[in-house]
Amino acid sequence: MKGSIRDTPIYGLVLAGGKSTRMGTDKGLISYHGMPQQEYLYGLLQNICDETFLSIRQEQKILISKKFNTIIDSDKYRGPFNGILSAHNKYPEVAWLVLACDLPLIDLRALSFLVESRDPSKVATSFATKKTNLPEPLITIWEPKGLKEAINYLKTAQSSCPRKFLINNATNLVHPAMDEVLYNANSTGDYEYIKSKITPINGI
Numbered sequence: 523m524k525g526s527i528r529d530t531p532i533y534g535l536v537l538a539g540g541k542s543t544r545m546g547t548d549k550g551l552i553s554y555h556g557m558p559q560q561e562y563l564y565g566l567l568q569n570i571c572d573e574t575f576l577s578i579r580q581e582q583k584i585l586i587s588k589k590f591n592t593i594i595d596s597d598k599y600r601g602p603f604n605g606i607l608s609a610h611n612k613y614p615e616v617a618w619l620v621l622a623c624d625l626p627l628i629d630l631r632a633l634s635f636l637v638e639s640r641d642p643s644k645v646a647t648s649f650a651t652k653k654t655n656l657p658e659p660l661i662t663i664w665e666p667k668g669l670k671e672a673i674n675y676l677k678t679a680q681s682s683c684p685r686k687f688l689i690n691n692a693t694n695l696v697h698p699a700m701d702e703v704l705y706n707a708n709s710t711g712d713y714e715y716i717k718s719k720i721t722p723i724n725g726i
Contacts, residue, residue, distance in 0.1 A: 526659065529642075530615070530616060530617050530642055530665070530666065531560040531573075531616050531617070532570070532571050532572060532612060532616065532617045532618070532619050532637065532640075532663060533571055533572060533573045533574065533575065533609070533616045533617070533619070534564070534567030534568070534570070534573070534575065534618075534619045534621070535567075535575050535576075535577050535593070535605070535606065535609050535620045535621070536550075536560050536563045536567065536574075536575070536576050536577065536621050536623055537577045537602065537606070537620060537622050537628035537631075537660060538550035538560040538563050538576050538578050538580045538582070539577050539579045539582065539595050539604075539605050539619065540622045548622045548625070549623050549707070549708075550623040550665050552626075552707075552713070553703060554615075554626040554716060554720050555626075555720070557622070559623055559626065560623045560676075561590070561642070563621050563628070564576060564590060564611045564626065565577050566621075566628070566629070566630050566633055567619060567621065567633070569630055569633075569634075569669035570619070570630070570633055570634055570637050571619055572616075573591065574591060575590075575591045575592060575593045576591070576592045576593070576670055577592075577593050577595065577605035577606075577608065577609060578589050578592050578593070578594060578595065579594070579595055580594050580595070585715060590695060593605075593608055593609045594608070594613055595608050596608040596611065599613075599676060599682070600658060600676070600681065600682035601668060601682040601684070602622075602659065602669045602684055603647055603672060603676060603682055603684055606620055606664060606669065606672075606684070607621075607669060607672065607673060608619065609668070610664070610669040610670075610673075614666060614667065614670075615666055616671075617640075617642070617663050617664060617665050618663070618664045618669070619633070619637070619662075619663045619664075619665060620660055620662055620664060621660065621661060622660035622661070622706065622715040624706050624708055625661065625703075625704070625705070625706065625707075626705070626716045626719075626720065626723050627702055627703045627704075627705050627716070627719065627720075628661065628704070629703060631699075631704045632698045632699070634651075635665040635696070635698065635699075636649060636661070636663060636696055636698075637663070639694070639696040640663050640692040640694070642665055642700070643692075644665065644668070644670075644693055644694040645664075645665055645667065645668030645671060645688070645691045645692055646659075646662050646663060646664045646665055646668045646688055646691075646693050646694070647663040647665075647694040647696060648661070648663075648688055648693050648694070648695055648696065649661040649662065649695075649696055649697070649698055649704055650695045650696065650697060651697070651698075651701040651704055652697050652701055653701055655695065656685065656689070657685055657689060657693050658685075658704055659684035659685050659687075659725070660684075660689055661704060662688070664685060667695065670689070672687055672693065674682070675687055685704050702719075715722060
């Protein structure tokens, strides 16, 4: 966090390398706030993180403006851990505030609260809805030691689900003022719902 006295800096990471198969179009490029969603989230993270990056696939590199820092997926790991651990391997001594690109209702107030609630003694500080009380691994501050443990976990784990890793390790759970800010827009139906929540929204 800018101006923070914490020893370990926080870098921001927008996971924009997914294939968006359920949505049918790149979720990171959908405009909910007058710009591509991945750029909107990048801007939010810039307000609270020491550095910010887009996590992308190699073939996306030529499509990204040079004004954005990027980290290319190394394809060493399965699932969402691929982008997160690719970033960790590049900068292993920092904490990573990770955001999926399909979070149209997340805002600076909620993210600032997550950073203020950070517990560096845990493997991660994760948002959870009051309804489920389950960690949301793609709205989480991952500590360096937690990501090191995740690498070892993946060597023998049958599941590459980051939520399962957080559930079975010391994770600091934080609840936003309203569960709705954690809403994932993964399908065209979700997109239509968000259209009713945010105005104006540009076309998909």
